[in-house]
Amino acid sequence: MAEEPKDAPKVLRDTDDDARTLARVLLRSSRSAALAVLEPDTGSPFASRVLTGMDIDGVPVILVSALSVHTRALRTDPRSSLLAGEPGKGDPLAHPRLTVITEASEVVRGSEQHARLRERFVRRHPKAKLYVDFPDFTFFRLVPLRANLNGGFGKAYLLTADDLLIRSAAREALAERESGAIEHMNSEHAEAAGIYASHYCGAKEGNWSISGIDAAGIDLSAGDQLERLEFSTEISDAGALRTVLADLLTKARTTNG
């Protein structure tokens, strides 16, 4: 667990699995986030809006233009922070949100990692296809160092990087199968995404499809909506994916029926 600063008032709750899951879902289901960087030249904090995706190790990813202030800032100083969780309706402070303190690392174009991120990002944000290959657009991985979760009034938690990362040894093997598995599910089991979304994420009916699979869960998309189904435990063997997906479907159908 992250250490509480010595001078901090004792308002933090003990970080439990519910808090960890909430933090992961907030971060992994975000379409955009507020990014804080240090403005070049002045060193002032600078907040802007960025599209967000996720790498297979749970590291959040942003796609940004080299012409923007935040990109120049991150190339000067990698220290950064992401605020995930939209306020939505009602009291903005009643909605949970997550601050992740991050260190940015630019992704080299032409690398295997770039190809993987590009594919995952475009599946999450289909419109990004229009500019992802522009020479002035670049990906940064924002590697979590620690995080502050605010689950609503009086519900504050500190989280470690470990709480937000995906450690499974099957990460790469799953990434290799991801595209095929998604195509298979969305065509041969087209009803599954909608069942996952409504049963596990409480989402409304819609034209749901699977837009991402990793060792820790599934991303579900319907138009502008994005939901995250977290597995109860990370998949540690890529061969188990089919069973995990089938069991989730069976469980949802049994519970509903």
Added chain:
Amino acid sequence: MAEEPKDAPKVLRDTDDDARTLARVLLRSSRSAALAVLEPDTGSPFASRVLTGMDIDGVPVILVSALSVHTRALRTDPRSSLLAGEPGKGDPLAHPRLTVITEASEVVRGSEQHARLRERFVRRHPKAKLYVDFPDFTFFRLVPLRANLNGGFGKAYLLTADDLLIRSAAREALAERESGAIEHMNSEHAEAAGIYASHYCGAKEGNWSISGIDAAGIDLSAGDQLERLEFSTEISDAGALRTVLADLLTKARTTNG
């Protein structure tokens, strides 16, 4: 106009009155914003969510708990930044947003300024009444230094502090009449707020009321919604308020009828 940094690519548009109005409306109609500060001890950027209000000179105001990271940060280093403009539906980057680089100044409890901000803030956020008087809650004015407006893809503008501040000599005189004028309008001309909201802000029908009046415009509230009607020019004589409000009503009725 703000000077463009010498090494910046020429992607900025010339700042015109439309851009200034959009920036003002984004900032002045915000209920919450992302706040970027420098984390105490580490100096890392730190993004969090805050409720926002506005002082009579156009300076954005936040009400925060002394127990939070951002309050400790602002007390250590006043450099800060606000991101206003919610992503809403559709592509998050298609929605306009404004980054304001600010310098925080804590408002002394018991001061006249505190009393005025408290009244204006609670009218904007009625639920804040529950905690605004807690001893660990405090107001900061976030004085704009400059701003970056992003009006959607390829629509970037630099703004100066002047573009965001209200300079009218009638500010204080209007503030003294504000509460009475709002009560009068909301009781004697209850239909006005709805007409303002729909005609000038394109808002849907709802239970609209006036929640703020200053030299530059009117804040309109309906439940969780907040709209901002900017006057075409600042009111420079408090005695003209009645005429301005009546003319806006007449104009809306004439255009609609």
